[in-house]
């Protein structure tokens with residue numbers, strides 16, 4: 001009989017969001033008339049911008065004609081999209097990122113997991129705690145960790161607590177690590193990192209020969225102009241960082257799927273014998289071997305994000321969700337809840353009222369207010385006693401959610 005990968009057996013019962021889905025489905029089955037409002041998973045609700053759908057329609061028509069039909073595209077993405085990303089997201093902001101350092105993909109979730117293919121199992125890893133569960137679970141799956149303890153912390157990983165006490169800004173690891181996952185604007189806490197904070201991390205990585213895996217999937221939600229949108233705005237980052245970006249949240253692509261990863265050509269890692277080699281060719285090789293590229297139609301849609309209309313329309317989408325975030329912040333604060341995040345990120349991170357555990361508050365909100373959020377402890381031990389609400393929803397639902405919470409806590 002084939003042997004299974006026993007690392008999977010170390011994983012906690014379910015990936016956080018399916019587990020929430022399971023509880024919500026059970027509630028809905030038992031309460032079919034309840035109008036449940038979902039502010040759990042950060043899934044967008046507003047339709048794709050018209051500039052994007054127009055570009056996709058045009059691309060569909062091209063695919064219908066022999067003369068303009070396209071089969072396999074370049075695995076790394078079409079030049080028309082890579083050039084736009086390089087110019088708009090990086091060079092325009094003074095970052096030295098070239099088009100051939102950009103790898104277009106089907107999602108940052110996938111890329112943050114897949115990137116582990118190019119790293120040896122012996123690497124030590126640090127994650128922020130609470131953390132986007134994908135970073136942890138993918139390391140468990142490849143066998144880089146031991147078992148989880150009672151709080152869900154896996155042996156072998158270094159956890160960097162982010163709590164209200166340290167303003168959700170973790171201290172540097174006490175012991176040297178090889179790989180550091182940083183997510184800014186942060187999922188789940190909504191915290192952002194100042195230029196000084198990011199420079200501290202880049203300096204740490206340079207001094208310790210570490211590598212930063214920087215997840216910037218929520219950069220479009222930054223409102224404060226002083227906050228860097230890319231790790232490559234930081235001096236020296238090209239030699240120590242990989243960046244992940246996505247069209248999911250700013251342009252509504254959660255179901256459409258398009259993202260990209262930047263692997264600078266200056267970035268090197270070591271062989272067992274101590275030789276340094278660039279990572280770019282390894283990631284390129286991995287991408288070409290295991291991925292056939294994002295569909296042409298989707299990439300044309302992503303390209304349209306950079307048009308004048310696309311910029312206006314995605315800007316409006318971000319503004320809409322950030323207004324939702326402001327409503328949630330104000331409404332929760334008025335209800336006496338301590339609230340964080342939601343100012344430069346689409347996530348509100350709150351202290352559970354009355355010191356309830358995260359899952360107890362989840363159940364209370366679901367059963368008594370028919371609202372779904374995400375328990376902080378699902379993101380890590382340091383998330384216990386916190387709760388996340390997503391600003392991705394219709395205005396009417398957000399307003400009603402605020403009213404229900406206020407009624408619940410009266």
Ligand code: MLT
Pocket residue numbers: 040041042043109187
């Ligand atoms: C979340 O709710 O944390 C996000 O939707 C996760 C994701 O983007 O994969």
